[in-house]
Amino acid sequence: MFLHGTSRINESGHLEIGGCDTVQLANQYGTPLYIVDEQLIRQKMRAFVGAFEKTGLPFQVGYASKAFSTLAMCRIVDEEGLLLDVVSDGELYTALHAGFPAERIYFHGNNKSPFEIEYALDAGIRLFVADNFIELEMLQVLAEQKGKKANVILRVSPGVEAHTHAYIQTGQEDSKFGFDLSSGQAHQAALQAYHASHLNLEGFHCHIGSQIFETEAFRLAIDKMARLAKECYEQYGIQTRILNVGGGFGIRYEENETPRPVEQYVQTIASAVTRAFQRLPQIPEIWIEPGRSIVGEAGTTLYTIGTVKEVIGVRKYVAVDGGMTDNLRPALYQARYEAMLANRAAEEADETVSIAGKCCESGDMLIWDIELPRVTQGDLLAVSCTGAYNYSMANNYNRIRRPAVVFVQNGEADLVVERETLQDIISQDRIPKRLLRKEQVKTNESQLSKTL
Known part of the structure; x- marks a missing residue:
C-alpha cells in the first residue's frame, strides 16, 4: 500500500498515521473507523x-x-x-x-x-x-x-x-x-x-x-x-x-x-x-x-477481519466488519483501493485474497485480489484513500451503524464524529398505536402523562 501524508510503519510494525498507532486507535475507538490525517x-x-x-x-x-x-x-x-x-x-x-x-x-x-x-x-x-x-x-x-x-x-x-x-x-x-x-x-x-x-x-x-x-x-x-x-x-x-x-x-x-x-x-x-x-x-x-x-488521500478506514472462506482453486474471501455501508464506491463506481494489515504492516505478502464486506449482498466487495500476509481473525485491515465520498455516502443498510471519525495530528487523536449506537438506528422510528402491544400502549400513555 502506498503511504500518504504522515503515514508510516512504526517500530512496532504497526501502521501509524499522524503520529498515532492505528492498533491503539482501534482499541480505543473500535472498528470500522475512519482515520483522517x-x-x-x-x-x-x-x-x-x-x-x-x-x-x-x-x-x-x-x-x-x-x-x-x-x-x-x-x-x-x-x-x-x-x-x-x-x-x-x-x-x-x-x-x-x-x-x-x-x-x-x-x-x-x-x-x-x-x-x-x-x-x-x-x-x-x-x-x-x-x-x-x-x-x-x-x-x-x-x-x-x-x-x-x-x-x-x-x-x-x-x-x-x-x-x-x-x-x-x-x-x-x-x-x-x-x-x-x-x-x-x-x-x-x-x-x-x-x-x-x-x-x-x-x-x-x-x-x-x-x-x-x-x-x-x-x-x-x-x-x-x-x-x-x-x-x-x-x-x-x-x-x-x-x-x-x-x-x-x-x-x-x-x-x-x-x-x-x-x-x-x-x-x-x-x-x-x-x-x-x-x-x-x-x-x-x-x-x-x-x-x-x-x-481523499488523507482518509484511511480501519477494519477488523472476521471470517475467512476459501473456495479451493478459485478464491479466498476475507470478511471485514464494514463494507458498502461505509464505502459504497466499489459497488457504485467499481472503485479500486489498496490496503495493508495495520497490525502487521512490516510483514511480506504471501497470499492473494479478496476483501468482502458484511452486508447481505454479493456485490459487497471492497477489494478483489489483493496480496496480504496470511490473515487471521482479529487482524486489522487498513484501506487507504477513503477520505472522500466514504463517510459522505455512509448508510445504514442492514441497519448497520455508521462508524466513528477521528482526526489525528502530532500524536493526538480527536473524535469528531461519534459511532452510531443501536438506539440511534431506531431513534426516528415510530410504531402506530394500532400496531402496539397492549403493554406498550399502557407504557406510552404513562410516559405521555408524565410529560404533560
Whole structure:
C-alpha cells in the first residue's frame, strides 16, 4: 500500500498515521473507523492556494464539502481561508453551525428546494450556482419577497467529456447538470439572469467530471466558457467577473496511478484563462472547488477481519466488519483501493485474497485480489484513500451503524464524529398505536402523562 501524508510503519510494525498507532486507535475507538490525517488536509489546501498565488491572478479556492462534511472539517476550511461549496440544506446547516462565515459559502445543486433557497438567502451566503431556468425563477421571486438581491453564477455544460467513469462525468451535453451550451440555453439563461431585478449575475461555472488525471479537458472547457463570456459581453454587455472551472483533480488510489501535481493543474487553468480572456475587458477571478483532491488521500478506514472462506482453486474471501455501508464506491463506481494489515504492516505478502464486506449482498466487495500476509481473525485491515465520498455516502443498510471519525495530528487523536449506537438506528422510528402491544400502549400513555 502506498503511504500518504504522515503515514508510516512504526517500530512496532504497526501502521501509524499522524503520529498515532492505528492498533491503539482501534482499541480505543473500535472498528470500522475512519482515520483522517489533518496535517495532510491542510497541506493539500495550502498547495492549491500557493500555486494560484504564484500566478498573480485573482482567485478563490473553494472546498467541495460533498466530499466530506463535518463540523470539524468546516472549522479547518475556515481556518485555511477557503470558500465552502454546499449542495444541500444539511451541508449549509453544518457549515453555519460550525461558525463558518456565510459570506464565504456558495450553494450548488440541480434541484434546490424553495426552503433551501430561502434558508441560504436568510443566511446571507456569497452566491448561488444556478443550474436551470426554474431555479432562476425561484431565486428571483424569493429574493424579491425578501427584499434582497441574490448573487448568481450560471452552471454551464460545456460539452467536454473527461476521461473518467461515466457516473462521474458531468461536463458532457447529456448531463442532468447545468445549462446546455450548444443549444443556446446558456445564452438565454445569462440574458434572463442579467435582466432579473433581484439577481446579480457574476459569471459562469463548469465542472467536467471527477478523478481527472489529464489537463487538456480543462483547457478545452475554459476555451468554450471564454467564448460564451465573449459573446455575452459583445451581445448583451454582460461582464464575467467570476469563472469557476470546478474541481475533479485526480488522486492516487493505487500506486500505479500518477495524478498531476497541483501546480500543473493550476498552471494549466491559469494559462488557459489568461489566453482565452485576453480580448475581454478583464480576466475574471478564477474559482476552483477541489474536494476529493483535498481529503481523499488523507482518509484511511480501519477494519477488523472476521471470517475467512476459501473456495479451493478459485478464491479466498476475507470478511471485514464494514463494507458498502461505509464505502459504497466499489459497488457504485467499481472503485479500486489498496490496503495493508495495520497490525502487521512490516510483514511480506504471501497470499492473494479478496476483501468482502458484511452486508447481505454479493456485490459487497471492497477489494478483489489483493496480496496480504496470511490473515487471521482479529487482524486489522487498513484501506487507504477513503477520505472522500466514504463517510459522505455512509448508510445504514442492514441497519448497520455508521462508524466513528477521528482526526489525528502530532500524536493526538480527536473524535469528531461519534459511532452510531443501536438506539440511534431506531431513534426516528415510530410504531402506530394500532400496531402496539397492549403493554406498550399502557407504557406510552404513562410516559405521555408524565410529560404533560
